[in-house]
Amino acid sequence: MKHKESQQDRKHAQNLHQEAGVEEKSYRPDWAPPGNHEAFAVKIVRGSTLSHSEPKTSKRIRRKNLSIDDYVTGVLNGDRSLLAQTITLIESQAPHHREMATQVLHRLLPHAEKSLRIGISGVPGAGKSTFIETFGLKVIEDGHHVAVLAVDPSSSLTKGSILGDKTRMEKLSRHEHAFIRPSPSGGTLGGVASKTREAITVCEAAGYDVILVETVGVGQSEITVRSMVDFFLLLQISGAGDELQGMKKGVIELADAIVINKADGDNKEKAELTRKQLETALNYLKPSTKGWTCRVLACSALTGFGIPEIRDMIWEFKEKMIAEGVFQKRRKEQAVNWFYSMIEEKIRTWFYTHSGIQSYIETLKKKIESGELLPTVGAEQMMTYFLKNISAHKEK
Ligand SMILES: Nc1nc2c(ncn2[C@@H]2O[C@H](COP(=O)(O)OP(=O)(O)OP(=O)(O)O)[C@@H](O)[C@H]2O)c(=O)[nH]1
Ligand SMILES: [Mg+2]
Numbered sequence: 001m002k003h004k005e006s007q008q009d010r011k012h013a014q015n016l017h018q019e020a021g022v023e024e025k026s027y028r029p030d031w032a033p034p035g036n037h038e039a040f041a042v043k044i045v046r047g048s049t050l051s052h053s054e055p056k057t058s059k060r061i062r063r064k065n066l067s068i069d070d071y072v073t074g075v076l077n078g079d080r081s082l083l084a085q086t087i088t089l090i091e092s093q094a095p096h097h098r099e100m101a102t103q104v105l106h107r108l109l110p111h112a113e114k115s116l117r118i119g120i121s122g123v124p125g126a127g128k129s130t131f132i133e134t135f136g137l138k139v140i141e142d143g144h145h146v147a148v149l150a151v152d153p154s155s156s157l158t159k160g161s162i163l164g165d166k167t168r169m170e171k172l173s174r175h176e177h178a179f180i181r182p183s184p185s186g187g188t189l190g191g192v193a194s195k196t197r198e199a200i201t202v203c204e205a206a207g208y209d210v211i212l213v214e215t216v217g218v219g220q221s222e223i224t225v226r227s228m229v230d231f232f233l234l235l236q237i238s239g240a241g242d243e244l245q246g247m248k249k250g251v252i253e254l255a256d257a258i259v260i261n262k263a264d265g266d267n268k269e270k271a272e273l274t275r276k277q278l279e280t281a282l283n284y285l286k287p288s289t290k291g292w293t294c295r296v297l298a299c300s301a302l303t304g305f306g307i308p309e310i311r312d313m314i315w316e317f318k319e320k321m322i323a324e325g326v327f328q329k330r331r332k333e334q335a336v337n338w339f340y341s342m343i344e345e346k347i348r349t350w351f352y353t354h355s356g357i358q359s360y361i362e363t364l365k366k367k368i369e370s371g372e373l374l375p376t377v378g379a380e381q382m383m384t385y386f387l388k389n390i391s392a393h394k395e396k
Pocket of ligand 1: 128301
């Protein structure tokens with residue numbers, strides 16, 4: 001029975017080898033006793049050339065096994081898959097991921113910062129995505145590596161509408177020198193912005209030297225993007241009659257350049273008219289960057305008209321601002337402001353998630369609504385309650 005099984009196994013092995021094209025021969029040595037006893041057979045098998053037996057040089061690392069070293073070396077080697085996974089790690093809310101992310105970022109920081117960060121904003125439909133596609137490909141032609149990130153706190157509700165339209169950035173998204181990442185979803189504007197800032201660091205460490213940060217023109221998010229970029233570009237469209245298109249003076253004042261898009265076909269003349277009107281209107285506005293007067297240009301993201309001029313202007317800005325020290329000074333201030341905003345964010349979260357806070361807030365809120373309590377007094381009571389709560393917590 002056993003003998004039969006071993007014969008079957010041998011036959012099976014032979015078949016496998018034959019299927020794989022491996023020659024197998026049997027010899028009987030000279031000293032073997034006469035007869036047909038198999039125990040004295042010697043088998044010679046030629047070395048296999050099967051691909052599966054070759055050692056694998058690049059072992060695919062599974063995400064759950066990634067170490068801090070894996071993330072850091074992956075990013076520094078410009079591995080796009082690991083770059084994407086590192087950003088996923090920094091976006092994670094899980095405390096152990098956060099711990100890892102902090103260490104990864106700390107090690108990547110010395111390799112970052114060597115880039116030009118450009119913010120791009122504009123009302124929905126102004127052509128931001130189309131502009132990023134054309135402009136991104138242009139600067140890649142110049143030898144740069146482009147990363148596209150976004151700040152869109154609303155994307156948690158709309159499931160990431162911004163940059164969801166990768167079809168508008170079809171060529172760019174497929175280019176090996178481009179990396180596109182949608183806005184992190186969920187959380188406050190401060191929270192989303194913080195993740196985008198960290199993603200900038202990661203992309204820079206991976207060798208991307210032009211960072212485009214897109215946001216939709218709704219006000220507050222523009223101020224946030226301005227606080228993380230070197231150059232801020234506002235995309236406009238012509239023909240709305242009012243040259244400022246209902247945009248608040250405050251938002252216009254954030255811009256280093258305003259670009260009238262869709263200057264093509266029948267619209268070209270109208271775009272030029274809008275450009276001139278805006279230029280005049282801007283004479284009275286405060287510059288966003290010290291020593292730089294906001295420029296107004298026209299372009300067509302569709303045909304590429306005006307795109308090289310925009311590129312030249314931005315690089316002129318970079319050289320001038322570096323020479324005058326404004327560039328470096330702004331980056332330092334941005335880092336310190338980010339630090340303060342993170343402290344505020346953490347204190348706010350700590351406060352509102354402290355036990356008993358929510359129910360006490362509700363109690364005070366009712367009294368304020370009924371006119372029984374002055375809001376300032378309510379806030380004082382709230383703080384007294386909170387501080388007592390912390391010390392009671394500590395004594396435990
Ligand atoms: N004629 C013309 N059409 C353009 C140009 N740029 C963009 N468009 C068109 O305008 C529409 C909106 O363009 P998008 O690039 O999606 O605009 P967006 O600002 O990203 O829009 P949201 O993502 O919705 O905020 C599309 O149909 C584009 O094809 C341009 O330079 N000329
Ligand atoms: Mg878009």
